[in-house]
Amino acid sequence: MIPDVGELLDGLVDREIQTVTGAVNRITVVRPPNVMVATAKSPDGRPVPIAWVEEALRRLVADGEVPIEPSEIGYRSAFIGAVLKTLPGAVVEGGRPPVIRLSGPAGGRVATPYRPQDENVEVAAPAPAVAADPDSFGNGLRAHHRLQNELARLVVANGLEPLSPSPDGPHYDLAWKTDAGSITVVEVKSATEAGEVRQLRMGLGQVLDYASVLQRRGFAVRSVLHIEREPAGAERWLEITGNAGVLLTWPGAEERLGLIG
Structure with missing residues (x-):
């Protein structure tokens, strides 16, 4: 079942999460329709639409994998990938682009x-x-x-x-x-x-x-x-x-x- 995106993001507030390349992101606040994300380049935080995270999450659960690529999941793909990495069973596979896959009951193609x-x-x-x-x-x-x-x-x-x-x-x-x-x-x-x-x-x-x-x-x-x-x-x-x-x-x-x- 697809996790609730609001609960997922709320649980990550003020935690340091890493992108697939190792860069650190931090959610400062969840304020629908956006989530504020601080990075080394934007320490005060920049907004990312929650809908982008939700769509990538839905795709990951539905297909068992999702490419971490701006053309696939939006130009804030690095942050979205960092969020998806926190899911139980999420595995990063290197490549161009890298791919996040789910293992376990929620993973696998249907x-x-x-x-x-x-x-x-x-x-x-x-x-x-x-x-x-x-x-x-x-x-x-x-x-x-x-x-x-x-x-x-x-x-x-x-x-x-x-x-x-x-x-x-x-x-x-x-x-x-x-x-x-x-x-x-x-x-x-x-x-x-x-x-x-x-x-x-x-x-x-x-x-x-x-x-x-x-x-x-x-x-x-x-x-x-x-x-x-x-x-x-x-x-x-x-x-x-x-x-x-x-x-x-x-x-x-x-x-x-x-x-x-």
Whole structure:
């Protein structure tokens, strides 16, 4: 979860904190919308917008790392880096520019570039006694991959970057970001007439689980359940998913996501 930036800065008042190059900064007072920062060049203090610190902090928690570079986090990047260094698990990695990374539960990326799925994959059905996910074998798996790839291509066509889960993140099917602290996360489900209700119930639970993990990491999450076809009793399912804070879509209804084919 993203620490409260006000509490973080208040806790650093009158403490000497070091930038990634070793220069000493000292917060003299927190007076929103700014924090006053004294340095060797400005011993009386100069204002830095708290919003800059907050955005860099959000980016660090969301992505697991942030470059300490004016073009990335503002021209007071040295001070912002000094603040971020005080976080538990923060590690500085040298380079041009240097990067601050988080280790531990708050760190780690939650997404990687999208990995296209094999739409011709062959996985045999499990033994009859095994209650397997229909999307894990046979036609269900191939349909799942096709749906996922189709939605990823639509995301690209709308100028966004489709994402796949990283080892550190929840294992959603597809995601994309609209800014540093916001993510749309999608659970994709195949559906037959006989298995439609089971798939809707399972998918709803899965995407709520993923959203919970991402929210705890500080993201604003839009949760989506994308199913192979418009479900029978669609109005009822739209109500159920809507009450749970989940957007229900299917091929032909992608405009509900703000995506234009």
